[in-house]
Amino acid sequence: MLTDDQFTLQDSNGRRNRILHLPATDPLYDFVEKRFEKGWKHPDKPKPPVHAIFKIQLTKENLEAYQKYRTRVEASPIVRVHPNSRIEKLLFHGTNRRCLLADDKSRTRLCELPECHLCRIVGSSFDIAKCGMKHQFRRFGTGIYSTSCSSKADDYVVDGAKKSTFRVMLASRVIVGKPFKRRQNGTGLTGPPPGYHSIVGKPGIHLNYPETVVYDNDAIRPAFLVVYGFPPEKDPNALRSVISKLFKTPIAS
Ligand SMILES: [Zn+2]
Numbered sequence: 643m644l645t646d647d648q649f650t651l652q653d654s655n656g657r658r659n660r661i662l663h664l665p666a667t668d669p670l671y672d673f674v675e676k677r678f679e680k681g682w683k684h685p686d687k688p689k690p691p692v693h694a695i696f697k698i699q700l701t702k703e704n705l706e707a708y709q710k711y712r713t714r715v716e717a718s719p720i721v722r723v724h725p726n727s728r729i730e731k732l733l734f735h736g737t738n739r740r741c742l743l744a745d746d747k748s749r750t751r752l753c754e755l756p757e758c759h760l761c762r763i764v765g766s767s768f769d770i771a772k773c774g775m776k777h778q779f780r781r782f783g784t785g786i787y788s789t790s791c792s793s794k795a796d797d798y799v800v801d802g803a804k805k806s807t808f809r810v811m812l813a814s815r816v817i818v819g820k821p822f823k824r825r826q827n828g829t830g831l832t833g834p835p836p837g838y839h840s841i842v843g844k845p846g847i848h849l850n851y852p853e854t855v856v857y858d859n860d861a862i863r864p865a866f867l868v869v870y871g872f873p874p875e876k877d878p879n880a881l882r883s884v885i886s887k888l889f890k891t892p893i894a895s
Contacts, residue, residue: 644670644673644730644732644815644865645791646709647703648670648697649697649698649699649700649705649863649865650699650700650702650705651699651700651701651702658750658751658800659699659750660698660699660750660752660764660765661696661697661698661699661732661743661744661750661764661867662696662697662699662750663696663747663750664694664695666694670695670697670866671695672815672867674695674732674868675692675695675868677732677790677792677813678692678734678792678813678870679692679792680866681734681789681790681791681792681793681795682792682793683791683793683794683851684793684794684851686707687793688794689793689873690766690809690870690871690872691764691870691871691872692868692869692870693745693808693869693870693871694746694747694808695866695867695868695869696744696750696866696867696869697865697866698721698764698812698863698864698865698866698867700767700863700864703884704766704767704863705863706840707860708815708817708857708860708861708863708882710860711817711860711861712729712730712763712804712817713800715729715817715819715839715859715861716729716783718758718803718819718820718837718839719837720819720820720837720838721819721820721839725778727820728818729817729818729819729820729839730815730816730817730818731790731815731816731818731854732813732814732815732816732866733788733789733790733812733813733814733816733854733867734788734789734790734791734792734794734795734811734813734814734868735786735787735788735789735798735811735812735814735864736785736795736797736798736800736811737759737760737763737779737798737799737800737811737812738757738758738759738760738799738800738801738802739755739758739759739760739799739800739801739803739806739810740753740755740757740760740802740803741755741758741759741760741761741803742803742806743758743760743761743764743807743810743867744808744810744867744869745803745805745806745807745808745810745869746807752764752765752839752860757770757802758764758802760810760812760867763812763864764812764864764867767859767862767863767864768786768862768864769859769861770786770857770859771806779829779891780829781827781828781829781843781848781849781852781853781874782824782827782828782829782831782841782843783787783828783829783830783831783832783833783855783857784831784832784844785831785832785833785855785856785858785860786839786854786855786856786857786859786861786862787853787854787855788814788816788854788855788856788862789852789854790852790854791851791852791853792811793851794853795811795812796809796811799811799834807871808869808870808871809869809870809871810867810868810870811867811868811870812864812865812866812867813864813865813866813867813868814862814863814864814865815862815863815865816840816854816856816861816862817839817840817856817861817862818840818842818854818856819838819839819840819861820837820838820839820840820856821834821838821839821840821841821842821846822834822835822838822840822841822842823841823842824841824842824843824844825844825846825847825848825849826847826848827845827848828841830858831855833857834857839856839861840854840856840857841855841857841860842855843855858895866875
């Protein structure tokens with residue numbers, strides 16, 4: 643379903659045109675939305691509607707490094723004996739957004755704030771060196787974390803911009819290759835065991851929901867932004883602000 647040419651940036655290398663709004667009729671929209679909905683597993687969190695989906699466009703160099711890594715994994719003996727296994731997956735990742743990127747159709751320009759991790763990842767993909775800057779606890783060591791469980795990725799989504807209406811998470815293409823399955827924590831890990839390409843945390847002992855960790859920057863590329871959340875009128879805080887504006891008086895809190 644996903645092909646590399648869908649993600650190649652054609653006409654700009656700067657901060658513009660890095661994300662492309664997908665019409666709801668685009669087959670890719672449906673593809674991503676279905677996975678987001680299927681991945682929403684937390685029983686205590688109501689499933690929010692998807693408001694928009696943007697495709698992320700990568701520079702040629704950025705895409706080529708990913709393709710090179712994938713070719714290497716495809717050629718590894720452990721993958722070659724299972725030719726039908728899917729070595730690439732679409733997985734979710736939540737991070738912080740300090741601007742209004744993707745908040746509406748026209749917000750497609752990346753900001754320049756170093757602390758806006760969303761824009762930095764869209765612009766130049768993930769960086770292991772930054773892993774764990776936000777979260778001290780690294781269950782499977784120093785790697786890049788993603789998950790098929792959208793409601794788990796949602797736990798890491800932080801909206802720093804005051805005026806933002808929606809929440810935004812990344813859906814990334816991840817080369818899982820031959821994954822090593824693990825049920826117990828391994829905080830000192832720096833890679834999977836020899837012959838494997840990723841670690842997949844299985845729910846059971848230490849985990850409630852699955853997660854995938856890769857240990858090479860070129861094993862993952864951001865592919866889509868999913869814009870989601872309940873409309874502001876259903877948000878109790880927003881309602882307070884509307885009432886306050888209507889009567890031009892602050893409401894006691
Ligand atoms: Zn930003």
